[in-house]
Amino acid sequence: MNYRALSALLAFILIVSPGAHTPKAIAQNQDEVLVDIGGKSVEKDELVYLLSKGKGASGTVTGVSREEFEENFQLFVNYKLKVREAESLGLDKTEEFNREFASFKETLIAPYLIKNSLEEGELRKAYSRMEEILRASHILFQFPPNASNEDSLIVLKMALKVKGEIENGGDINELALQYSDDPSAKTNKGDLGYFTSLQMVQPFEDAAFSLPLGKVSDPVLTNFGYHLIQVKDRQKNPGQVRVSHILVRFDPQNAGQEENARRKISDIYAEIQKENTIWEDIVKSYSEDPATKENGGILPWFGVGTMIPEFEMAAFSLTELGEVSPPLKTQYGYHILRLEDKKPLDSYEEMEESIRSRILRDSRSTMIQSQVVAIQKARYGFKENETSVDNLAAALNESAKSTFGGVLESKGLTSAELFTLQGKTYKASDLWKYMQEEEFVPRSKGGTFDIWYGRYIASILSQTEQMDLEANNKEYQMLLKEYRDGILLFSLMNQEVWQKGITDSLGQVEFYRKNISNYQWKNRVEAYLVKVLDLSKIDIGRKALQGNGFNPSVIQAFETNFKSTASLAFTTESGIFEYESHPILSKADLGLSYQEISVDGTTYLINLGQKLPAEPRKFEESRGLVIRDYQEFLDKSLTDKLKEKYPVKVNQNVKEEAFIALNQ
Template identity: 30%
Template sequence: MKMLKSILMMLVSISLLSSLNAQNAEKTLMTVGDESTSVEEFWNIYKKNNTEKSIDKKSIEEYLDLYVNFRLKVNEAKALKRDTSPAFLKELNGYREQLAKPYLVDEEINEQLQQEAYSRMQKDVRVSHILLFLDEDALPKDTAKVYAKMMEIREEIESGKITFAQAAVKYSKDRSARDMPAEGRRPPRAGNKGDLGYFTVFDMVYPFEVAAYNAPINEMTMPTRTRFGYHLILKTDEIPAIGKAQVAHIFIKALEGDTAARPEEAQKKIEEIYAKIQNGEHFEDLVKAMSDDKGSAAKGGELPWFGANRMVPVFIKQVSEFDSIGQVSAPIRTSFGWHIVKFLGQKPIGSFKSVQPEIKDHLKKDVRSEKGRQSKIAQVKKEENYSENPKALSHLIKELDSTILVHEFDDTKAQSFTKVLFTIGDEEFNQYDLLVYIQAKKAKAETKDVAVYVYKNFRKYSDDRVIDYEDRHLEQKYKEFELLMNEYRDGILLFDLMDEVVWSKAVKDTAGYQAYYNAHSAKYKWGKRVDAAIFTLSNSEVYDTLAALIQNHKTDEEILDAIHNDSTRAVKYDHRKFSKGENKEIDATKWKAGISEVYFNEAEKPLYVVRIHKKIKPAIKELEECRGMVISDYQTQLEEEWIEELKLKYPVVIDKEVLSDLKKNGMTK
């Protein structure tokens, strides 16, 4: 009983503390003109710009001063209606669109998809398939018919009456499964009997990829639906991913299915070539002399880099079996002929971090990206009490005719359809709203079935409206998004106004910054300087000539004339006034007129000679010598004067009690 009482007391305390923290967050810290700033708003900005874990009272006060100035400028921008200009609204909406994207998908699903893709990148799989076409928007009865046919084929294979390869040739609608005779200039081509070779993630449509990666080797899947139709899939191999590979090959042509060819001669020739390699002859010499691939022969048989889905499966299998760079395979047979393959290089799959941008880019273009969106739609529907009226949709479909397919449905008649199709939150969407959406698309219908077309558009319209609803309520639902948008809004507002009132104004106001310079010229003083020359030697041999000329008190000009008469003994010459800290060689030299220091490299060969001409007394800089600094300081003065004017225009009131509490305790969310 005592324990129960303690737990209840603890829960009450936690609840009370949370309530007090929420109240503190909502308290007004300050007002600038008519605009108030809450503790939470200030604290979020402060913490974002102050990464120290401990609360520094001084830093809070200093930052508050900066923040007050910031709010003063924002107030002025709003008073000038800068927040209503088309240019401002366009820029802000562009930023909002980008910032809202993570809130309109289920990021957890997206992260799972990234990890799934990276996991699949580690393996290359080889599969065969049988395809029966089925329209993506097929009616249930047509879908059932194709599915039943696919199950018949599967049962025929399972019973042993026919092999998978034989079934692919007999039944598959994928024409590549069957042999193709020569036609015109195109040679005959042997069918692949359903074998698609090796591939990796993103090479196939997502449902096909899922089935292929999940299937055990040498086991046939159940019918798998993709946008092309139904597939039976047989995984025949799985190997560690080759990433990207490069090989060279010696090729002897012997096309499968070419009755005019003499394959036994091609095989005999490739075996003779392999024997020569075994006896020590160079692979590259044999490529040039004997390969039928004349395109690669000039480059030693080298082929471009390839991935698992860019080369015949026999090559991929061979690459996976190589142990070291430079290794040469025994002869291997493809549908094109005979090959001897030399392993030239491999680029393995990188770390998750290194390939993540590539994965993200693929996901954006892939149907699987819709999973994150659909998860978010389901979440919003649940949160906002989404409900549908199936009867209203059925009624609309019955009343429509084929004119809806060509976007010629009578609008007057359309306006009579007012029954509510679905609601979300406190918003209703009716039959006419859907018809307007369909008519506005103008795209050609992909089906002639009115019911299928309308239902498909209803699903898209409903999903779009759910996402749009969430988008329009992001600021109300997510405090961090509201604060972020406020930051962007205020930042954009301020930039143009600051440029007009301070930055560009100072640059263009030549009389203003000249007057500022005249009044503050003592600030712009040269420190210690020296008039010196640095001779950078192109080679160490020129040093003896240079040293002799310096010892004979020749001027720099005389030295350069003497040395440059011999173009092989040129030096790089840098003569100017140097300040302390500007050049390491000058800093390392004793600043005394006539002194010449020699600097050597690690091999004790001279690299530089520094010649000191004279020390220069500290002096005030000319305006041309410090224009950038003067303009910067003048901008600061203009800003300070502007701030004082704004403080008179928009009175600043800070709640000292709230500030004191904030400095002492911070703010716990």
């Protein structure tokens, strides 16, 4: 069963959208007990929660009528009866249930976790930044290989010196030529062109988006070194553009080649200006981009910061669809661009998953996880035994995972304390047990103890947060319990009603015989109906059908003929129909074997055959209806049986409180 199936089931059972409550029993308050079902209490809040969700999902006005309340209350009781039976049958103890519930639980808990709110904040911040584009220049000061602290300090002092030169009137682009360790500075003088959020490493982005225009930043540390950044321009994000292009290549080291390419692109541009020239033909004849020359030169959609700056600026400067740019030079050659389409920045909702994917792939994911752990530590009273942890790190960081346990025992460190959390002490032996159970291959550099200890802390804190939610968050408790009960309900219904209704052929036949009055044909007639879609072809139909009545060979001949000569002129329908309720045949004269009638402005040619009186349907003719009705019968029988098995005691006072709560 999947999420969608469970959602549909709960909506059907209680006219609500999917929701919840915990696997643990929520502490029962007798003043809140709405109904006792076979000795198990159900609180008022569960009914109020479910009906409130259903009300919100349907968009109805606040409040529920007495009639609606009573109807839904009975559906609720029937629902809880079935859950009670599923528990009695042990369906909540099966491997399938545990696997499925664990899968749902992992999805359901996500919105309640600290991590979710932090991720949401980063997503919103990233999208907010995407609404504008920056143009910035930078100077990079790289560290030497295997840099010491002293080396790093020297690099920082150099960055501060150059910052002073800029603040005293120096030009960052000229100074980039002199000082920058970024290889591209030789050609772009440190000008990065326009960019937006998630296109630079996080520290660089954070600094750039916080800078006023023209102000030079303090040295910004990234994995590349120290950067000085100056923002030259800010604009609203123009969204995305799609262009087609013509490319003429040349070797940058060959001046003669470049001159020939420049002349060729000029000639092409002149050709494009002539009337009646076809862009696609020009592209196919002259473009030297093999990936696009056969499809009119069309490139994929792109936004700011994804193409080389000069190409990008030329593309976004085009304003009218079909507008052609003058020739421009890039590192790839000479181009002519034509604007194919433009569109604004997508909405947050459209970009949310893409932004999430990009954030979780860069350094922000590590930052978010660090923040999560810090909040969890503060919330749940994490206290580390720093001395013990330092000793363990010194003893175990050089050990491989395979020898970790042996070293731990040989040095008598298995009982060494790591930390306490909510009054419980965790020891080195607990860490070793965790390491044995986890299939994890460290990818980051560091000592064995440090890597596994950090991972272990995160795991324990995550479990603690989940247990805290189950114990103290009423909304999550409700949500979890509803899904738990929904899975049990689905399993019981599938076992006792749905599959049985489909596979119990003897039961189907017996049910059919006892209820044969429900499976009756009304008066019927053999009929061939031809709907005329093209009146200019109506004579074809008349000639073929007139005077023949319901004749299978005539019908077959007509079908064969019109499909080959007038396939769009007619649609046809053939069979035995209950004519009294039929939208076309109810208006026909059953005494005529052939007739033409008009219904709602459409002409029909009709051939009629034998009339058949009302009579019982055969079982084979009614099988689909019988299965449906048999399943409804099994469902009602199950509910009636459960009401006898599990006495239902309703607290009328609490029931009235539930009604009042829903109408406040």
